[in-house]
Amino acid sequence: MCLAVTAKVVSVHDGEGEVLIDGRIRTVSFIALPDAAPGNHVLVSLGMALERISEEEAQQIDAIWDEMASIEITERTISSGNE
Numbered sequence: 001m002c003l004a005v006t007a008k009v010v011s012v013h014d015g016e017g018e019v020l021i022d023g024r025i026r027t028v029s030f031i032a033l034p035d036a037a038p039g040n041h042v043l044v045s046l047g048m049a050l051e052r053i054s055e056e057e058a059q060q061i062d063a064i065w066d067e068m069a070s071i072e073i074t075e076r077t078i079s080s081g082n083e
Contacts, residue, residue: 004045005065006058009038019044 007019007026015034018025021044029048030036041058042049053061 002045004043004050006053006061007042007044007049008058009036009040009042009049011038012036017049019049 005021007021007028010018010020010025012030015029015031016027017030017036019028019042020026026044027047028044031048033042033049033052036042036049036052041053041055043051043053043061
């Protein structure tokens with residue numbers, strides 16, 4: 001199973017570019033999205049921008065990731081006996 005994260009495009013040049021993921025700049029391939037432009041929101045998996053999405057979709061996906069992370073932290077706390 002592959003998971004994708006949201007990213008905001010910073011720059012694109014020659015099939016490669018930089019995106020902002022969780023406050024960090026990452027270099028990814030834009031071979032699958034040759035018309036991506038700075039400011040676009042995209043889904044990134046395994047170092048490749050796969051799909052352009054709206055800002056609203058990016059916010060919704062990020063909220064789901066945050067919720068899943070909080071559930072995992074809660075489960076770890078409960079299983080360690082630190083409720």
